[in-house]
Amino acid sequence: MRKRTNDKFGLLSDSFESLFFTYAKGLVAYAVEYLHSKEDAEDIVHDCFVNLWEKIDNIDPEKVRGYLFNATRNMCINHLSHRKVRSQYQEKIIAGDISPAKDNTDFYVESELRRILDEAIAAMPPQRRQVFIKSRLEGKSADDIAAEMNIARRTVDKHIQISSKEIKEYIIKYMYALIVSGII
Numbered sequence: 001m002r003k004r005t006n007d008k009f010g011l012l013s014d015s016f017e018s019l020f021f022t023y024a025k026g027l028v029a030y031a032v033e034y035l036h037s038k039e040d041a042e043d044i045v046h047d048c049f050v051n052l053w054e055k056i057d058n059i060d061p062e063k064v065r066g067y068l069f070n071a072t073r074n075m076c077i078n079h080l081s082h083r084k085v086r087s088q089y090q091e092k093i094i095a096g097d098i099s100p101a102k103d104n105t106d107f108y109v110e111s112e113l114r115r116i117l118d119e120a121i122a123a124m125p126p127q128r129r130q131v132f133i134k135s136r137l138e139g140k141s142a143d144d145i146a147a148e149m150n151i152a153r154r155t156v157d158k159h160i161q162i163s164s165k166e167i168k169e170y171i172i173k174y175m176y177a178l179i180v181s182g183i184i
Contacts, residue, residue, distance in 0.1 A: 016053065016056075019049075019052075019064065020049055023065065023068055024045055024049070027045040027048065027068055027069065027072050028041045028042055028045050029041075030069065030072055030073075031044050031045055031072050031075075031076050034073070034076035034077070034079075034080065035076055035079060035080065040079060041076075044072060044075045044076060044079060045072060047075060048068055048071045048072050048075060049068075051071060052064070052067065052068065052071070074122045077118065077121065077122070077133065078115075078118045078122070081114055081117070081118050081137075082111075082114065082115075082118075085110060085111060085114045113171065116170065116171055116174045117167065117171065119170070120166060120167045120170035120171065121133070121167070123166075123170075124163060124166065127149075127151075127159065128159045128162060128163050129163075130149065131145055131149070131156055131159035131160060131163070132159065132160065132163040132167075134148070134149075135156075135160050136160075142156045142157055142160065
């Protein structure tokens, strides 16, 4: 039985495995900084390598390290967003505000909107994404963000304005698709 070969990289499965052993430990440590859970971090790093394996023909060999760290960061952000949605839903159930069986559709729509929001955030340029996360998800003020990132307050405001517009457009596009398809 032959192992999968990748002409672009000239890699055999064994070489891919060596990539895993070269980067996995550092990626897990990086993910733990976001997630504060080694188990979740290991799962995300594993998923990143699966994605790399599936997309390896389209990735420049010189950029594998950057791809892995960016993918890990984005997956951590998505994971945290999903964790927040689950936690809010569980709190609503515990408080008796909603019934799990009764509001399954609402939970599905909310989860789908969260997924779409995560995709929109992941598609942003790195600095804009960072400003958006600090502003909207962490609740920091524009002045605090400007000081923390060592950028002008006006730049922060512009990033927030552009990111808000992009996210609205992204969500509208997907909501339209969901409505047309009859899902909602």
